Amino acid sequence: MGKLLLVYRLAVKDVRHRPAQALLLLLAIAAGAATLTLGLALGGTTNNPYARTKAATSGPDVVADVAPSGFSGTANASELAPLEHTSGVVAHSGPFPVTWALLRTGHATAGAEVEGRSAAPSPVDQPTMLRGSWLRPGGVVVEAGFADALGLRVGDRLTLGARSFRVDGIAVTAAFPSYTQLCSLGCTLVGAVGNYDPGLVWVSQADVAPLAGGSEPVEYFLNLKLADPGAAAGFAARYSAHAFPAGPGANPSLSGLSLTAWQDIRASDAKALANVRLVLLTGSWLLALLALASVAVLVGGRMAEQTRRVGLLKAVGGTPRLVAVVLLAENALVGLCAAAVGLLAGWLAGPLINGAGAGLLGAPSIPPLTGSTVGIVIALALAVAIVATFVPAIRAAGQSTVAALEDAARPPGRRAWAIRLSAHLPATLLVGVRLAVRRPRRLVLSVFSVAVTASGLVAVLILHTSSAGWSLGPRVTEATTIVSVMLVVLAAVNAVFIAWTTVIEARHPAALTRALGATPKQITAGLSVTQLLPALIGALLGIPGGIGIYDAAKNGGATTIPSVIGLVLIVAVTLLVIAVLTAIPARIGARRPVAEVLQAETA
């Protein structure tokens, strides 16, 4: 008990003694923990909004549609008539004509699936107005997710095909998946509309045929309410079978018919969030890896400062084991706090991702935090803190007491091949390479940190390249932006901290090299080279890394490798950012008076 209290006291006192470092540690781990919380907590959050929307709009249990033969001309609406009287159907609305047209606003062009509706309310699937009013002549009502993506508001004007319309209202429906998943269950896209991932709009029935203009097909949609909504999937499967002449019990007269159960529509709606979740979960693992590098760098830097404290602990009877436990306990404590901060931040940020732009009813809700989510996040935060501390803690514990009391610096590593190779390089590179290889572990951490960040950015670039022609949707874009920004910020913190630590540790060799004739410019450039070399290696490793991450995490579909220019730009920008971030520490390091540093070493 006494030892536990001692460990606790020593750990807490040291954390309090270095609040800035503890805060940096906490933020580095909390960033990964927050993203992981967000990703884990988003699972299944679309179920309630869909149910609310279906209830409010008297949503259909099954949607049937019939396409024209050869997807050209107008479908025969009477083909849907037998379904209205099928056993189990208690209500219906439609059939409503549906066509496709190019939608243009002042600043954007998109594909639009246009459903013709009457001004009178429908008993099944009457879209609920979020803003404005239902259809009036010359007006259009836009699905909420689509309106949000295009930035449309009530009163705005848009054109469909060649005709101008006024936005009368913005509404939600449960009969179609919301934007961008509208076509995830299949669409008949021909001509220019096929270049876009369309959204849904409603116009007066009389406007549909002129909009189709003979170039786009006109389909008919019928909304069915069943006595047993739970049987919708079976109902849809049974009657969809009739659409295929070769199928069992096929009815050749129903050749263009397809039926969709409400469960499939709900699943399509959830797909948008599933993509967000995938991005966040992948991002959180990348952030956790980056946090591991951050913590290792921070802890390594702290250990260098704590040498004397370790010596004192051992001098007053502390065993190497006690020393290691105290150092591990300190960072585990910070890791626990970071897990709490990350859980809270991820939980509170849930509605921002979950709610923004959703084409479903219901206020953005805070996602539930399950026991497993809390457990995984705490385990990750603790693992990051402990794994990153382990090696420095064991090394500190094993250090000689006398050397530790004298605060003797750990001797630098010698890499004979690098020393031989650098002899053939210009003075700047010679200084840079030799300073870089003095601390190979830090070099590896730098490479790792940049590689993880570059991998994330390359994966995001691949996501955008692979999605050319269809919209990722605002929420996926938001999620990738959040993850990218967090990766870049954390990597930037790492780069600055590594640069500072390198500069502090290199003060003696840098001063000595200047005494032997190197200019401050050569030292500044050399110190920058110590950061740019690993950054270059890391950025290059990030290219296959990003491709691998995308391949492992993608939700189906092909992987389109970005253009060489895009990849070269990522590498070049990474190097530029690292050069800028590390220039100030490098410059300060090179400007320290030589005599002062050398005198201090002698003293």
Place this chain on the structure above:
Amino acid sequence: MTTDSPIARACALRKDYGKNESLVRAVDGVDLDIAQGETLAVMGPSGCGKSTLLHLLGGLDRPSGGELWLHGKRIDLMSERALAQVRHRDVGFVFQAFHLMDELTARENLELPMLLAGRSPRAARRRAADLLEQVGLADRSAHLPSALSGGQRQRVAVARALANEPLLILADEPTGNLDSAATLEILRLFKRLHAAGQTLVIVTHDERIAATADRLISMRDGVFVDETRLTGGTGGGLSALIGLEG
């Protein structure tokens, strides 16, 4: 061995630290001429400004006032880049704490100033081997500093100072960290350098080391308080001087 034309000259040289009440004048308006081939010893208590004077002479630090000339060029007004050239071309330093790169072998430590000066790796390696031979450490060329004794480390440091054939060698307490036997090794080395016409400025606490010089300057509170021209110089019996021989 000395000639009349000074290789280095300081006029009213001053170095201040701090401001107002906390102003410390480490070097306070000293005038000094160092002749080519001369061995000059500077003595004085700790904090008297002798190391600061040495740093100023070698361009490691900038004076607060006065003029500094080296080989006919005024160095106190030079840019950092030009000063760096002075350091790798005209001046060689020997420090009390040796200041060798821990991760470089003896030979690699010697090669470093030559590579910084733009010499080819092959030429640097050849010259390093020659210098190690001269200081009696040819068989220690692949050893890291941690595997060398104090005297051997300081001999490597002296060889490094000679690498670019400087006009002036500045030694700051070169035997301060050495035992008597190692001190004798270094003094023998300096004697050989003196005989070869090398100009040396040695800052020391040790009167026995100072006695081996051509001229001895005593410093106190940043000013020269005494100057003595010695007749024995390094031509005398070194071992007898430092008490190793009876």
